[in-house]
Structure formats: C-alpha cells, structure tokens
Amino acid sequence: MGLFTELKDSISRVTDRLFSEQEPKRIGIYGPPNAGKTTLANRIARDWTGDAIGAESHIPHETRRARRKENVDIERNGKTVTIDIVDTPGVTTKVDYEEFTDELDEEDAIRRSREATEGVAEAMHWLREDVDGVIYVLDSAEDPITQVNTMLIGIIESRDLPVLIFANKTDLDDSSVKRIEDAFPQHTTVPLSAKEGDNMDEVYDKIAEYFG
C-alpha cells in the first residue's frame, strides 16, 4: 500500500480532517491478558503513523495503563478513516502477585500487581464512558469460552458499541478460528497474526467498515 506515498499524502489528509465534521472514533482494544492487544495496537500504529504505542511482553499485565494513539488515519478504497486507538490492560477478575514472583522480585511483583489492578479498573471505566467501538482480541490457540470473555462481550453488547472480534495468533499450530466463531456467532470474527502481520488487509477493511 506504499507507506511512502502515505506520508506524502499526510498533509492533505490533515487538511481534510480540519474540514471534516467527524471527530475520530475512539476504538478500545480489549481482551484477556496476553492475547496480543499491544502487538496489534503497535502494528496498526506503525503501519499508519510510523511509531509504536507500548511494550509487548510474554509476562501478563505488561500494559498497566490504557495507552492512546490519536489520529491514526487508515486509508481504504480512497477513503480515510481516522481512529484513536486505546490499548487497554487485559481484563480479569483476579490478580495474584505470586504469578509474577518467578520473574520479578517480591517488591516488583507486588508493584506490578497493584498497577495491574488499577489498570483493569481503568479499562472498565473507559468501556463505560469513553470508547466508541471495540476490537476484542483473543488468542485463537486458547479456549475462547471463559467467564471473563463472555462477561466482557456481554458488557460491550449492553452498551450497543460496534465490535469486531480478532482471532489472533493464527500462526500457532493450535490456532482455531472456528472455535472463536462458534463461541460468538453474533459477531464478525477476523483471523490474523498481529506478530507476523498476516491478514492485515482484511483487518483494515473491517476496521474501516465497522468504525468508519
């Protein structure tokens, strides 16, 4: 799609935005810890703005604050869709600092778990007050039917927000997109590997279609 041409066009796109009525839609990236939310947010931000949004990590709860990237212009079929991406900490109903003591000393583990709980509370707050649409990211190698997923999707549905389900990590052998489609048949599921960059064209098509 030619990022270089993208850049050259950016000035005219900024001008376009000044005259457009529409505020950028704020899209929250939600999902359980470790699903690949930050990897996805970084890929989207890098593809369209050139820089990243936050650190990815195999240790759960790396993202302890909702992080925002504003005015990400996604170009599809000659039209520009502007979104603000909000990368949120993974939502959970429990946090045990001992989960982190393998990799961190006790003090850091306690600090990390405290920040994680604050981050989850913040993410719930964003969902109730501040987002216009949701990308729900799942690790397609894991069972999607968990209480947290069912509850979160229920909360999102009750707010009548547009939602896309992303079946991430399709590069893994155990990946099953069908398991996710079967679990949430009422929603559109988009398969992808945020890490490898697989199927990103469909990802951007769907983002433009649902949140534009």
Next chain:
Amino acid sequence: MPKATNADDSEPSDGVQIDLISGERMDGMATMEKIRMILDGVHDGNIVILEEGLTPDEESRLIEVTMAEISPDEFNGIEIETYPKSEARDSSLLGRIMGSDKVETKLTVIGPANQIETLHKDETLISALVSRN
C-alpha cells in the same frame, strides 16, 4: 438489612458457607449495595450464588470495585461464573425495545479466587471445586 454471617460466631467452622440470594432480595437493592453484599460475603470466604445475576453494567462495576480491593496476601479477587446468556431471549428486538436488562435471569456463582476453581462449564452445567482455607 440482616447481613448473612456465620451462624456460629464463636469458632470459625471448617466448612464453606454458601449464600443463595433470591432475585426478590436483589430487586430492591441499588447497584453498590449489591456489590457490597457480594464482596463482603466473598471477603469472608463465602460462596455467593445469585438467583438472577447482575446486569452487564453491574458486572462491570463489580470488576472495578474488586480490583480496588485486591491486596497482596489478603485478597486476590473473585472467580465468577454465569450461564452463557441465551441469545434468543436477550438480543430479541422486543427485549431491546423494552430496554430491559432483566429479560434474562442468569444464575451466577461468585467466590474468592483463591478458594474456588472452575472444573467444567458448559451451557447447562457449572462444576466448581471449593476449598476451605
């Protein structure tokens, strides 16, 4: 409002207390009262079973308050299980027009995360292992 407490206050028993709370009892309560009642029970190590569950908004607030109360070595949070919503009823056009969150009732089981472990769950069965401690 009478609070559900251990019948025997003198000696902590080695059993697990289960509070079954009727929909009728929840009906008259404000969101924060419900959340307080649930979390007070869970802090005491009880398993709380709600006949009619919570609305999505109440669930979202329950998560938020739970997070605020997590504290190392004291409280790790909650385990919560409900039956998956029955699609046919919930997202029915009528239900939406009526704007009611109460169309569905969903039995909900809530317990302390360090004492309750879900062994199996499907559309019609929740199987959980509850330990004392």
